[in-house]
Amino acid sequence: MKKDEVPQDKSNLESANFKELCYAVDENGEYTTVNSSGWDPKTIALNKAIEDIKERVEDAKQRVLNNQSSPIEYYMEFHKMDLPILASYVGMWKWRVKRHFKPKVFNKLPKKILQKYADVFDVSMEQLNNITLHGN
Amino acid sequence: MEINFTHHQSAHCENGVISNLMKHHGFQVSEPLAFGIGSGLLFCYIPFLMVNHAPAFTYRALPGIIFKRFAKRVGIKIKREKFKNPQQAKARLDENLKNNNPVGLQVGVYNLVYFPDEYRFHFNAHNLVVYGKQNDTYLISDPVMETVTTLTDKQLEKVRFAKGAFAPKGHIYYPVDFPKELDLEKAIVKGIKHTCKDMLAPIPVLGVNGIRHTAKLIRKWPKKKGVKKANHYLGQIVRMQEEIGTGGGGFRYIFAAFLQESSNILNKPELSNLSKEMTLIGDSWRDFAVDASRIYKNRSAKEDAYNNVATQLEVIADKEEVFFKKLKNAIK
Known part of the structure; x- marks a missing residue:
């Protein structure tokens, strides 16, 4: 990549007001570094990934509202987590966390365990029990 | 300091x-x-x-x-340490800063507040340097950022003790010899x-x-x-x-x-x-x-x-x- 070919496309980096560093060759064939504001092929990939996450969150939300799943799954998706990550944060086995996705099991959980989830998701107990109280 | x-x-x-x-x-x-x-x-x-x-x-x-x-x-030679206890991890960091020694830290990206939201995934193998502390705020040199930045001690603790794959466990490292x-x-x-x-x-x-x-x-x-x-x-x-x-x-x-x-x-x-x-x-x-x-x-x-x-x-x-x-x- 030549120095003047380093892409300067619009990207999500703009919101944080910073540019990333790329390596490119100058007129004399020497390597140098150039700041880049972004590149469309990867911005598209990132935006697609974020869209996918939003879809997953919305999907989980509907299932919770239909009483097919517990709020734990919704908050997990909201925080871009998957089962292994959530299990690691609450310090429980994966199968145990998965079991808590069942509304029946969730409704009988002791306060202590619910508090663990609430802390990890950074929500109040009321919000944990009722996802409609969760902002955005 | x-x-x-x-x-x-x-x-x-x-x-x-x-x-x-x-x-x-x-x-x-x-x-x-x-x-x-x-x-x-x-x-x-x-x-x-x-x-x-x-x-x-x-x-x-x-x-x-x-x-x-x-x-x-x-x-x-590099000295490396991981911690179970966040207090200990913080104490060791402060000790090094007091000795005028900038240190490398392994952190998770998800709670790294100065990153754009879109980039905050559960990725735990990010690295940065801490080079000072003012009251409760740490001075951070994150190599991918254009300029230096800061994190409060709460924010820093959160990213140092992120969980999941490659959990940093407060990992601190610096060359000694x-x-x-x-x-x-x-x-x-x-x-x-x-x-x-x-x-x-x-x-x-x-x-x-x-x-x-x-x-x-x-x-x-x-x-x-x-x-x-x-x-x-x-x-x-x-x-x-x-x-x-x-x-x-x-x-x-x-x-x-x-x-x-x-x-x-x-x-x-x-x-x-x-x-x-x-x-x-x-x-x-x-x-x-x-x-x-x-x-x-x-x-x-x-x-x-x-x-x-x-x-x-x-x-x-x-x-x-x-x-x-x-x-x-x-x-x-």
Whole structure:
């Protein structure tokens, strides 16, 4: 990549007001570094990934509202987590966390365990029990 | 309390921390040199591991290992510590800052508040330097950022004790012992040899073979996984290749810069020619990313479009195979 070919496309980096560093060759064939504001092929990939996450969150939300799943799954998706990550944060086995996705099991959980989830998701107990109280 | 520390932006966090810490201690080590000596270049498909609901690919060596190899090869000693208890981790950090010693920390990205929201995933192998503390605020030099930044002690504790794969556990590290002069020549040769060995390894998922294996997977995805998943997976490959940290072309450009610098240090003009060749290979990776992005942009992907990018990967694999064989001979 030549120095003047380093892409300067619009990207999500703009919101944080910073540019990333790329390596490119100058007129004399020497390597140098150039700041880049972004590149469309990867911005598209990132935006697609974020869209996918939003879809997953919305999907989980509907299932919770239909009483097919517990709020734990919704908050997990909201925080871009998957089962292994959530299990690691609450310090429980994966199968145990998965079991808590069942509304029946969730409704009988002791306060202590619910508090663990609430802390990890950074929500109040009321919000944990009722996802409609969760902002955005 | 603030240590007189100069922040230099780098493409990748781990090389950047190495380079910045070395410069602080009076050794001019550039980012490409740190990357090359630490044999950072790689390609690997990691079977069975899913990241963000897609298979895992990497263009670099395991987190932490670049610094480890670098230290061993140039003869510096690093002190590393992990903690169970956040208080202890904080105490050790404060102690070092009091002794005027800037330290490297491994952190998780998800709660890193100065990153744009879109980039905050559960990725736990990010690196930064802490170079001071004012009241409850730590002064942070994050190598991928253009300028220095800050984190409160609460925010720092959160990222130091992120959970999940590669959990940092408060990991703190800093060089403690330096030789009088760095033996760069030997270190460079070792670094290059190791990279050639990795890239030409007779293991199906690693190096050149790994690239071919990935091409095969791409051909199968649209039929086996459906268009939606296939596109998501393809997007993941491009992100691993190009997202913040690779310097472009899946680290291939940084590696080319390393070869150019090495050619001067070792006085080997062949390396300079090979550097040019690597730049062209990097360009091929960029072309691959452009074509792949056309596929996932258009949602309705045709099967021959997947075959087309897969073929591109196979061509890259062939080029890299020839390249690393030449490089191996050049360094003998």
